[in-house]
Amino acid sequence: xxxxxxxxxxxxxxxxxxxxxxxxxxxxxxxxxxxxxxxxxxxxxxxxxxxxxxxxxxxxxxxxxxxxxxxxxxxxxxxxxxxxxxxxxxxxxxxxxxxxxxxxxxxxxxxxxxxxxxxxxxxxxxxxxxxxxxxxxxxxxxxxxxxxxxxxxxxxxxxxxxxxxxxxxxxxxxxxxxxxxxxxxxxxxxxxxxxxxxxxxxxxxxxxxxxxxxxxxxxxxxxxxxxxxxxxxxxxxxxxxxxxxxxxxxxxxxxxxxxxxxxxxxxxxxxxxxxxxxxxxxxxxxxxxxxxxxxxxxxxxxxxxxxxxxxxxxxxxxxxxxxxxxxxxxxxxxxxxxxxxxxxxxxxxxxxxxxxxxxxxxxxxxxxxxxxxxxxxxx
Amino acid sequence: xxxxxxxxxxxxxxxxxxxxxxxxxxxxxxxxxxxxxxxxxxxxxxxxxxxxxxxxxxxxxxxxxxxxxxxxxxxxxxxxxxxxxxxxxxxxxxxxxxxxxxxxxxxxxxxxxxxxxxxxxxxxxxxxxxxxxxxxxxxxxxxxxxxxxxxxxxxxxxxxxxxxxxxxxxxxxxxxxxxxxxxxxxxxxxxxxxxxxxxxxxxxxxxxxxxxxxxxxxxxxxxxxxxxxxxxxxxxxxxxxxxxxxxxxxxxxxxxxxxxxxxxxxxxxxxxxxxxxxxxxxxxxxxxxxxxxxxxxxxxxxxxxxxxxxxxxxxxxxxxxxxxxxxxxxxxxxxxxxxxxxxxxxxxxxxxxxxxxxxxxxxxxxxxxxxxxxxxxxx
Numbered sequence: 001x002x003x004x005x006x007x008x009x010x011x012x013x014x015x016x017x018x019x020x021x022x023x024x025x026x027x028x029x030x031x032x033x034x035x036x037x038x039x040x041x042x043x044x045x046x047x048x049x050x051x052x053x054x055x056x057x058x059x060x061x062x063x064x065x066x067x068x069x070x071x072x073x074x075x076x077x078x079x080x081x082x083x084x085x086x087x088x089x090x091x092x093x094x095x096x097x098x099x100x101x102x103x104x105x106x107x108x109x110x111x112x113x114x115x116x117x118x119x120x121x122x123x124x125x126x127x128x129x130x131x132x133x134x135x136x137x138x139x140x141x142x143x144x145x146x147x148x149x150x151x152x153x154x155x156x157x158x159x160x161x162x163x164x165x166x167x168x169x170x171x172x173x174x175x176x177x178x179x180x181x182x183x184x185x186x187x188x189x190x191x192x193x194x195x196x197x198x199x200x201x202x203x204x205x206x207x208x209x210x211x212x213x214x215x216x217x218x219x220x221x222x223x224x225x226x227x228x229x230x231x232x233x234x235x236x237x238x239x240x241x242x243x244x245x246x247x248x249x250x251x252x253x254x255x256x257x258x259x260x261x262x263x264x265x266x267x268x269x270x271x272x273x274x275x276x277x278x279x280x281x282x283x284x285x286x287x288x289x290x291x292x293x294x295x296x297x298x299x300x301x302x303x304x305x306x307x308x309x310x311x312x313x314x315x316x317x318x319x320x321x322x323x324x325x326x327x328x329x330x331x332x333x334x335x336x337x338x339x340x341x342x343x344x345x346x347x348x349x350x351x352x353x354x355x356x357x358x359x360x361x362x363x364x365x366x367x368x369x370x371x372x373x374x375x376x377x378x379x
Numbered sequence: 380x381x382x383x384x385x386x387x388x389x390x391x392x393x394x395x396x397x398x399x400x401x402x403x404x405x406x407x408x409x410x411x412x413x414x415x416x417x418x419x420x421x422x423x424x425x426x427x428x429x430x431x432x433x434x435x436x437x438x439x440x441x442x443x444x445x446x447x448x449x450x451x452x453x454x455x456x457x458x459x460x461x462x463x464x465x466x467x468x469x470x471x472x473x474x475x476x477x478x479x480x481x482x483x484x485x486x487x488x489x490x491x492x493x494x495x496x497x498x499x500x501x502x503x504x505x506x507x508x509x510x511x512x513x514x515x516x517x518x519x520x521x522x523x524x525x526x527x528x529x530x531x532x533x534x535x536x537x538x539x540x541x542x543x544x545x546x547x548x549x550x551x552x553x554x555x556x557x558x559x560x561x562x563x564x565x566x567x568x569x570x571x572x573x574x575x576x577x578x579x580x581x582x583x584x585x586x587x588x589x590x591x592x593x594x595x596x597x598x599x600x601x602x603x604x605x606x607x608x609x610x611x612x613x614x615x616x617x618x619x620x621x622x623x624x625x626x627x628x629x630x631x632x633x634x635x636x637x638x639x640x641x642x643x644x645x646x647x648x649x650x651x652x653x654x655x656x657x658x659x660x661x662x663x664x665x666x667x668x669x670x671x672x673x674x675x676x677x678x679x680x681x682x683x684x685x686x687x688x689x690x691x692x693x694x695x696x697x698x699x700x701x702x703x704x705x706x707x708x709x710x711x712x713x714x715x716x717x718x719x720x721x722x723x724x725x726x727x728x729x730x731x732x733x734x735x736x737x738x739x740x741x742x743x744x745x746x747x748x749x750x751x752x753x754x755x756x757x758x
Binding site: 030299303323330 | 405410413428678679702708
């Protein structure tokens with residue numbers, strides 16, 4: 001709080017210029033905002049909706065350039081170097097704060113925060129050498145997952161251990177990458193996520209919980225609505241406690257495991273707009289992107305209410321046949337203007353329907369088109 | 380229809396770079412499209428979402444520049460000089476066609492087309508001199524309205540005649556402006572509009588009819604839903620007949636009068652996305668802007684279905700207090716990034732609600748804020 005409220009036609013600096021930045025811009029231009037993005041890649045997707053400064057996210061000269069004329073700074077990626085974010089935070093309001101960024105950059109800090117707040121996570125232990133891994137395995141047992149404490153995404157930087165004998169192979173694979181954490185593997189029935197947004201004045205808006213399906217560690221499908229009233233309330237309570245403990249301003253995504261008895265276990269946090277909330281563009285009264293901007297600008301939040309059952313499907317590697325997708329009632333295609341590449345998220349499809357049965361049927365059709373050979377992989 | 384289908388990441392040239400162009404761009408960027416706008420004003424609102432070529436809409440050098448690299452041409456204003464549009468149509472697909480443009484540029488041609496199709500309009504007569512005005516008044520009677528045949532908007536270029544004795548004053552006011560038309564004044568109970576979109580393959584999507592409130596000739600409020608099933612069907616039938624007769628591709632707005640017995644009389648046509656359809660951004664499954672683009676690109680149309688009762692209120696002259704608007708549940712502010720000026724449309728607010736009573740209450744609050752003194756008229 002205490003930070004100045006930007007003027008109505010503020011300029012927002014965004015660290016990262018990928019599809020999340022692009023969608024922030026698309027939500028913010030109607031609000032009269034201007035955008036400056038910093039991204040290492042010339043031609044990054046957000047360049048269509050603002051000025052793109054090409055440079056490293058930790059490069060002070062580049063940070064100076066993206067901050068020129070900006071009134072507030074945010075980020076679309078929690079991998080932003082913490083010292084780069086702090087460097088800007090000395091001159092401009094940074095939301096979410098450097099603390100939200102630091103906690104979500106470290107799986108151990110995330111889990112310790114949850115523990116302090118009485119929020120369930122997988123049992124875990126920090127692992128800094130081979131001996132510590134063996135010792136942690138003695139406590140946590142198998143199956144377990146060894147992960148880098150920071151920097152992993154889309155399933156990268158992880159090694160699954162099914163028996164204690166996997167320890168040396170796991171250490172050989174990940175040991176060179178820096179600080180690690182061993183986590184017990186949670187026996188979950190579903191993967192969920194809850195997005196929540198907190199304003200500068202502490203107002204909180206919580207979106208309906210989404211059910212997520214991953215493949216090869218990469219999110220493929222998010223669907224809403226998916227949980228009953230009590231699970232929604234439990235997820236919202238977790239999100240609120242985290243938002244308040246972090247004094248977080250903006251969107252926070254909490255990835256959750258749902259276990260056999262219906263209880264929720266936090267997997268990880270993302271202090272930003274998130275892929276599992278792309279459905280909010282068409283499917284909620286106020287999108288996660290608009291609410292993130294409202295929050296960081298000190299404005300009242302919009303309703304996170306669901307407008308219609310819907311699902312989002314990522315386009316991974318290449319875009320699907322555009323005509324076939326748009327021929328499905330209730331479907332919208334989001335093309336991030338990226339070139340095709342294996343495992344790369346190049347777009348997404350959102351499909352809406354009045355009822356669940358119709359949504360099932362339309363989602364099947366979307367999946368069928370997406371899994372078919374794309375018609376313009378090289379476009 | 381024979382015109383080539385543009386590639387997936389097509390470039391769309393738009394004649395006019397105002398708020399309608401801006402909203403076309405915001406709908407098209409997620410589809411992977413790029414935009415080039417031609418507008419006489421540097422800093423026109425659409426510049427935020429594409430390349431802005433500054434020049435006259437009838438200037439051939441400027442038309443050449445906006446067409447560079449474009450795959451298809453459209454327009455956001457029916458005042459585009461017809462020969463400029465035809466000049467581009469010789470080299471690139473132009474949608475809606477030069478014929479749609481020509482008909483909607485001439486109130487007499489519009490009414491003759493309606494007459495040919497058995498669609499009701501006000502009785503009218505073309506008026507090219509003072510004697511013709513007196514003669515037309517003898518047939519049509521008063522109250523009547525003398526209008527310029529082309530070029531009028533927001534109530535400009537009109538003169539109301541309450542008695543035959545007003546003829547000379549009317550002629551003195553409008554005679555110098557060119558070809559005129561005298562129209563009987565329709566005793567309407569409400570002003571409505573229906574937006575419909577037609578694809579290149581003849582597919583038609585018709586939006587729910589909106590009720591419009593004008594003040595001083597300028598649209599202030601549009602609200603949906605507003606008519607029962609039979610009026611919706613009647614409006615849709617009118618729109619379909621016009622779309623087919625014109626072989627129109629893209630959005631067509633048909634402004635209607637509803638009379639005491641519930642019948643519909645066509646007032647005028649706009650061969651483009653229209654202010655009375657801005658509610659579709661949040662309030663329909665597919666916005667008028669996305670559907671216009673789908674149509675001109677030869678893609679399947681999206682569902683025009685209503686998602687929630689809603690109303691759109693124009694911000695005329697200056698923007699309202701942003702924080703107060705965003706503090707109203709279900710409200711979204713659209714800032715066109717224009718400087719304040721009397722009678723200028725500088726933005727709009729859309730407000731949604733689950734039911735009509737809640738919408739009434741929220742709309743009252745929006746109106747209250749908009750009618751209050753703006754907080755940043757000079758921003």
